[in-house]
Amino acid sequence: MKKLPLLAVLTVAAFGCGGDGPPNVRYGQEECAHCRMIVNDDRFAAAVVTTAGDAHKFDEICCVTDYLAANPAAVKGVWVRGYKSGQWHEARLAFYAHGPKLQTPMGSGLAAVATREEADALAAEWGGKALRFDELADFLKKQAESAIDE
Secondary structure (H helix, E strand, C coil), X not given: CXXXXXXXXXXXXXXXXXXXXXXXXXXXCCECCCCCCECCCCCCCEEEEECCCCEEEECCHHHHHHHHHHCCCCEEEEEEEECCCCCEEECCCCEEEECCCCCCCCCCCEXXXXXXXXXXXXXXXXXXXXXXXXXXXXXXXXXXXXXXXC
């Protein structure tokens, strides 16, 4: 019987059972893979894992959209933390509530939630709107352009 190299065993252990979920984030210790700010607030955290197994952590969803646009690597999964629940959600299945007065790490005013109802309620409370993942890049681009025009 051949012995597997230690690296192969560790790789299987790391990405076998449970390896399809988001990576662990060490809040207050790790930098955002895009903006390099320290990831502190779990209400806005996000993560990307590539098919190569590289884990990238972010301080909020706007950094994920910018990162994915600049790094079109094959992605295995994208996750966001629920604003109220603190649970991880698949980013493409989550809903997003925008509120111009919501303080977020990078100022996007976006928070992820699990359901459309939650997103609609928060957006109404915050004077914003509810969005889906595939709308975020265009929304953030327009938001940046309007800030420049002001």
